[in-house]
Amino acid sequence: MTIKIKSFGELKELQEKIKAGxxxxxxxxxxxxxxxxxxxxxxxxxxxxxxxxxxxxxxxxxxxxxxxxxxxxxxxxxxxxxxxxxxxxxxxxxxxxxxxxxxxxxxxxxxxxxxxxxxxxxxxxxxxxxxxYKLQTRTVFGMNSKVDPKNMEDYLAVDGYSALAKALAMNPEDIVREVVTANLRGRGGGGFPAGRKWEETSKAKGSPKYVICNADEGDPGAYMDRSLLEGNPHLVLEGMIIGAFAIGSSEGYIYVRNEYPLAVENINVAIKQAREAGLLGENILGSGFSFDLKVNRGGGAFVCGESSALFASLEGRAGEPRAKYVHATEKGLYDKPTNLNNVETWANVPFIIQNGGDWYAGIGTDHSKGTKIFSLVGKINNTGLVEVPMGTSMREIVFDIGGGILNNRKFKAIQTGGPSGGCIPEAYLDMPVDYDELTKVGSMMGSGGMIVMDEGTCMVDLARYFTNFLASESCGKCVPCREGLQRMREILVDITEGRGQEADIELLESLGASIKDGALCALGSSAPNPVLSTIRYFRDEYEAHIKEKRCPAGVCKALITYSVDPAKCTGCTLCAKVCPVGAATGEKKKVHAIDPDKCTRCGACKESCQFDAIIVR
Amino acid sequence: MEEKVSEIVQGYGGDKSYLVPIMQDVQKEFGYLSRDALTAISANLGVPISRVYEVATFYKAFSLKPKGRHHISLCMGTACHVRGAELISGNITDMLKIKDGETSADMEYSFETVGCLGACALGPIIVADGEYHGEMNIAKTTKLLKKLGKKV
The missing domain is CATH 3.40.30.10 (Glutaredoxin)
Known part of the structure; x- marks a missing residue:
């Protein structure tokens, strides 16, 4: 498309023309x-x-x-x-x-x-x-299946950029007020009210002011931001341009993970199209407002999802956070007033402007408004992205929409909020999912990852996994996070490898509390969550590891042995064939055996056995 | 080398704030960031070499060592983890005799674990030389490595 749209009228005409065709x-x-x-x-x-x-x-x-x-x-x-x-x-x-x-x-x-x-x-x-699909409310995400992300006409055909035209005719303060009324809370992690950020940035002194889209979606198991940016880049752009106008910003950045090549490609295509069409750049839609955007690719550091670390990375430095006594809304990128929201938050903005803050505030719970996209993954039948109103129960998401647990196994827990979120047990399945409820049970919303686990998941191993991830992603700037997480990791490794000691649980709890209090940024202060929440709900599993040197889920290699169930073994010899170390042996049509001294617990025999005859204990 | 780096830096208008993407492009071009490449980036961009080195070692995406002919990435995102990625990691390490982040001595294989690839429906996932292999298990991994020329 090369036509430059010079006014609101021309935009409307173009939309109608595309639709008529x-x-x-x-x-x-x-x-x-x-x-x-x-x-x-x-x-x-x-x-x-x-x-x-x-x-x-x-x-x-x-x-x-x-x-x-x-x-x-x-x-x-x-x-x-x-x-x-x-x-x-x-x-x-x-x-x-x-x-x-x-x-x-x-x-x-x-x-x-x-x-x-x-x-x-x-x-x-x-x-x-x-x-x-039937049980979802796909307000933000539903458009994905209607637009070819590389074709701006598709976006215009669904009335795309109408919200921008509407916003440009409003007072910037009124736009901010709509977002405040909507009580749109940040979809990336903390859940801070976006309207308040906008308000503070618009009132802050200094220029230029920056708006930034945080697309450094680092939570393993969460990919809604990527899917929005890949699938409907113009929606995110439209939200950002509206935000920039409301705040009085002329420059913006999109900071996107380099691991998302398709998202990088599509957003760049969309920016180019929007610029050519006069929706980005000088004098947008003839309104006199000018705003432009750059795309910057991240370097694969989880901590860069934290706002001040992200700014450091955008400035070409190592992504280390700083203390937040001065807000980014006053001194952010290059020490200028900066408004940072994540992809999903920006994608909500056009809907709020189009339908009004009151409409938006009518969806959801008391303090969590609108819909939220969750990424439902792990031991679940229907892996995918799910958009539901805030307040929908966990049970509805996991069982009605998600189709229940893989292979009809038993639900054990759901982990929400990314690596620094918490694990929620079955007792809370009927809890409405919103920011505050999740915090109450020791987890958090984070970016909306939901990892479903069945009885085959060891909660101690999971805590070790997350702590290992966070310890290696810690930027190393502050002592509580750098040293504290290492110590927690060591203790957890000891427990999973059979060297756990009597007071380890209490030590983990006390270390966790100190890290929470002392860490500089949100990565550190939330990092003990996976450990603390698994201790809170699955203390018996920790105790089994420490006192009985036993892994009830059959995961921790040092604590388990593989053996053959003579009642089920048919002597098919498959396990002997796949065993890489010759530990599984036996004659054809006779019950096989596994030599525990040779066995490396690699799992090959259990995986290959068609008769479920391998016992792991 | 010098010329190519200069060309990449110019592509970003010599803007220092693009240090990370510039280094990504240089790494893409040469497979890793050599000492010479880091020096050239520093000189072309007017950023101290200490800063370039700091950035190169801070971000996970950068490698200061050359990579093997075959590149094997195993997703260790949470969804893949709960579906057994750890066992697959053990299998790869056993077969290739290299650990996460290492390259085999004959420069044939590099193995690394990565955060989430965002294709959780297919977990556990291996990306071998750019190609996705979903719903992996130990047997399928063994087969895949054999296909890539690993003699067992």
Whole structure:
């Protein structure tokens, strides 16, 4: 697109023109090519569609669109057929011809590609009937399946940038007031009210003022920000431009993980398009307001998600945080007033402006408003991104939307809030999920990661895993975090390797409390959470490791032994074949045995056994 | 080397705030950040070598050593962890005789564990030479390494 849009009227005209040129009854094929589906091989499916469509001379008759993430990553690659909204999952290259031939040309539904409920076997034809989607409120994320992220016309066709036009005609103070009324809280970690940040930055003295989008999504298991940036970059841009106007900023940055190449690519394409269209740069939409953006790629340091560390990294330095007695809203990037929000927070802004702060405040709970995107991963049937109103219960998210636990095993706990969040046990499954409730039970919202665990997860090992992650990601600037986490790690390693001592639990608790109090930034002060919350709810597991030298979940290598269940072993010899050290032996059709002295507990035999005959204790 | 680094620095208009992305591009070009590369970045950008070195050692993305011909990354995100990534890590270490972050002496293999790749539905995941391999287990990893030429 090269047309420069010079006024609000011209924007409206262009939107209408694009819409008028699109026939809603025209057959369309939408394929998800988000990172999850790409890993499932979606690009090959996309190429096959292009080729087959051309071969059959259908390119004028049907729309083919590649979009960002739809959220149901478990079932990728997925296709939606419009206008009927038919939902096909696990689509392979071989299915492409059939979809064109049967569904597009003859209107037949292909039964084998439909989603079937794993429990009841019931099949669903349309996307909005699938329980995973039906029970969500996809306000922010839903647009992903309607726009090709590289095509700005798609975004304009769904009235994109209308909120910006509306905002530019408002007083900046009124925009801030709407965001305050909405009580939009930061989606990246702390949950600080965005409106208050905006207010403070707009009132702060100094220029230039910066607006920054934090896309350094480092929480393992959380990928909603990437999916938004990849799938609908213009939505994030629109939010940022509105914020910049409200605050009085002329310069902005998007700080994005280098591990997200597709997000980097798509946001750069979107910025270029927005600039050409007059939505970014000088005199935006003829309003006299000017604002421009740069994209900066991170260096893979978890701590750079912390605002002051992020500023240091943007200035080309090592990402070390500083004390926060002076707020970033007064002295942030280059010591200038800076407003930093994360991707999802910015993506909420256009909806607030378009529908009003009161509308937004009507969704959610008392102190947590709007919807939140969660990334539901781990031992769950429907891995994916889930958007629900704040206050939805954990049970609804895990069992109704998430489809329950993988392989029908028993739910044990859910870990929320990223590495420095906490583990929540089954007793709290009916708890409404919002910022304050999660904090009450010793966890936090964080960026919205939800890692589901079953009885095969060892909570002590998990605490060791997170502490190990945080200790290696600690920037090393302050002593409590640098030294304290190392000590906690050592104690946890000792416990998981059978060297745990009587007072270790108390020592962990006291160390954790000191780190919480003494650390400089949020990374350190929340780092003991995984340990403290697992001690709080799973103390017996710690005790089993320490006192009985036993790992009840069968995970910690030093505390477990592999043996063969003679009642189940058929003597198929597979375990003997896969054992890399010759510990599993036996004759054909006779019960096998594992030599505990040779066994390295690598798990190969258990994984290969078809008869569940390997016992781990 | 000098020329290429200068070209990359110019691509960012010589802006010092782009130090991290500049180093990423240089690393992408040469596979790692050599002493000469760091010196060239420092000279071209007018940033002290001490600062360039600080940044190079602070961020996980940078490597001061050359990488092997085959690059194996194992996702150790939480979702992959609870699905057994640790056992796979053990298998890779056993087979390649190198630990996380190391390169084999014959420069054939580099192995590293990474944070989340954000493809949790497919966990545990290995990215081998840029290609995703999902739902990995010990047997599939052994097969994959054999395919990459590892004699067992």
């Amino acid at each position: 699109r026939d809603p009854r025209k057959p369309g094929i939408t394929l998800c090519v988000g990172t999850g589906c790409l890993a499932h091989g979606a690009m090959k499916v996309a190429d096959a569609f292009r080729e087959e469509i051309d071969k059959r001379g259908l390119s004028v008759k049907i729309d083919f669109r590649k979009t960002g993430c739809h959220g149901f990553c478990e079932r990728g690659p997925m296709v939606i057929i419009s206008p009927e909204n038919i939902f096909y999952q696990h689509v392979k290259v071989e299915d492409v011809g059939d979809i064109l031939e049967k569904t597009i040309l003859k209107g037949e539904v292909i039964d084998g590609l439909l989603y079937a409920n794993p429990q009841s076997g019931e099949k669903y034809v349309h996307e909005d009937e699938v329980p995973f």
